[in-house]
Amino acid sequence: MPFKITIAETDERFPCREDQNVLAAMERLGREGIPVGCRGGGCGICRVQVVGEAKFRTLKMSRAQVTESDLARGICLACKLIPESDLTVKPLGELRQIMGSSLHMSHSRT
Amino acid sequence: MSFNGVMRPGHCSIRVMELEPALTHYVERMGLIKTGEDDQGRVYLKAWDEHDCFSIVLREADAPGMDYMGFKVHSTADLDRFEADLRAYGCEVERIAAGELKGCGHRIRFEIPSGHQIELYAEKDYLGNGLGRRNPEAWPEGLKGMQVNRYDHCLLYGPNIPDNADLFMTVLGFDLTERIVTPDDVMIVAFLSCSNKAHDIAFVDHPEPNKFHHASFLLNSWEEILRASDIMGMHQIPIDIGPTRHGITRGQTVYFFDPSGNRNEVFCGDYTWYPDREPITWDAEEIGKAIFYHDRKLNENFLSVVT
Numbered sequence: 001m002p003f004k005i006t007i008a009e010t011d012e013r014f015p016c017r018e019d020q021n022v023l024a025a026m027e028r029l030g031r032e033g034i035p036v037g038c039r040g041g042g043c044g045i046c047r048v049q050v051v052g053e054a055k056f057r058t059l060k061m062s063r064a065q066v067t068e069s070d071l072a073r074g075i076c077l078a079c080k081l082i083p084e085s086d087l088t089v090k091p092l093g094e095l096r097q098i099m100g101s102s103l104h105m106s107h108s109r110t
Numbered sequence: 111m112s113f114n115g116v117m118r119p120g121h122c123s124i125r126v127m128e129l130e131p132a133l134t135h136y137v138e139r140m141g142l143i144k145t146g147e148d149d150q151g152r153v154y155l156k157a158w159d160e161h162d163c164f165s166i167v168l169r170e171a172d173a174p175g176m177d178y179m180g181f182k183v184h185s186t187a188d189l190d191r192f193e194a195d196l197r198a199y200g201c202e203v204e205r206i207a208a209g210e211l212k213g214c215g216h217r218i219r220f221e222i223p224s225g226h227q228i229e230l231y232a233e234k235d236y237l238g239n240g241l242g243r244r245n246p247e248a249w250p251e252g253l254k255g256m257q258v259n260r261y262d263h264c265l266l267y268g269p270n271i272p273d274n275a276d277l278f279m280t281v282l283g284f285d286l287t288e289r290i291v292t293p294d295d296v297m298i299v300a301f302l303s304c305s306n307k308a309h310d311i312a313f314v315d316h317p318e319p320n321k322f323h324h325a326s327f328l329l330n331s332w333e334e335i336l337r338a339s340d341i342m343g344m345h346q347i348p349i350d351i352g353p354t355r356h357g358i359t360r361g362q363t364v365y366f367f368d369p370s371g372n373r374n375e376v377f378c379g380d381y382t383w384y385p386d387r388e389p390i391t392w393d394a395e396e397i398g399k400a401i402f403y404h405d406r407k408l409n410e411n412f413l414s415v416v417t
Contacts, residue, residue: 035410036411037371037411037414037415038348038350038367038371038372038373038415038417039348039367039371040174040348040367040368040369040370040371040372041127041370041371042127042173042174042175042367042370042371042372042417043371043414043415043416043417045411045414045415060127060128061127062127062172062173062174062370062371062417063172063173064173064175065173
């Protein structure tokens with residue numbers, strides 16, 4: 001039986017198998033809500049926080065993106081997040097918000 | 111044309127979070143050949159048509175990204191001259207003893223204004239491309255996966271792009287081949303060549319220093335790019351974008367990710383550069399076309415997904 005993943009705020013719901021990561025489960029069904037980056041635990045774009053009561057495990061993630069104390073608060077990368085119960089996740093997307101290079105700004109204006 | 115000074119990108123040390131899946135990716139899927147390992151656990155790889163004993167170094171670490179990129183210079187006299195010129199320019203230069211990388215002669219390392227570590231070296235052990243140097247065949251049998259020909263260039267993200275370009279041009283003798291400028295004429299993207307290629311290294315303006323956008327590997331044809339993309343489909347390798355064409359360099363390309371989230375490119379078909387040319391300039395409002403010629407728009411990931 002797949003677990004039910006809920007995206008906080010948008011209330012988007014999709015199933016995720018116990019051998020699948022949350023990001024891949026979302027992408028395969030064409031669902032949205034968590035930004036997709038490298039899909040390898042490296043870039044930090046898909047940072048989420050697991051909220052409420054939940055059981056899950058994570059695979060290896062970049063320490064530059066997720067610290068031990070982040071993980072203790074349920075913060076992790078959705079591409080390395082494997083559910084062991086139904087989960088509610090809140091996308092953090094901090095990296096995008098700090099994007100401020102002149103290239104990005106000039107691109108955004110067009 | 112004659113080669114002097116800096117000849118080509120010679121190596122790139124890439125951090126991976128787990129060595130085993132990284133080796134499956136770089137060796138079985140991309141077709142690099144493992145040529146050695148050292149007592150620090152680093153693994154040395156080369157593409158088949160490279161003659162020196164390694165070009166890619168994989169180092170297991172807790173965060174992905176690039177440790178440093180190294181360029182091979184023509185002679186030890188060139189290396190000594192660059193060391194003096196870099197110091198005179200104001201760079202701090204570190205000397206690294208021969209053998210610290212297995213098979214590589216002594217290197218000099220310095221930090222550029224974007225925060226990246228760049229190295230120069232003059233000597234690396236010869237291994238050959240498997241075909242010999244007398245009456246060779248056209249290609250070796252038994253290559254794996256995408257069968258990449260060579261490590262070709264890197265695209266790096268960081269601040270101070272005009273200062274980077276000045277250092278590479280003034281001290282290291284590179285040519286600026288293409289650039290993207292803002293309406294007030296600030297260079298935010300620089301493509302630089304030390305050779306006949308449209309780029310040997312490129313930089314994109316980014317607030318965070320020392321970020322790695324991709325390492326690129328050469329293929330022979332559009333057909334081979336499609337075949338490489340098929341291999342990505344076959345083995346669930348995440349594709350970032352493509353196959354498509356770049357406006358800048360006119361290269362044909364597909365971007366994808368290694369298992370630690372480092373971006374790779376396989377590409378072909380850029381133009382031949384000569385040093386009597388003037389650089390090509392792209393206006394920032396045309397950046398979509400400059401980067402992805404068909405869609406003529408940037409995907410957000412090109413700007414924000416780096417390691």
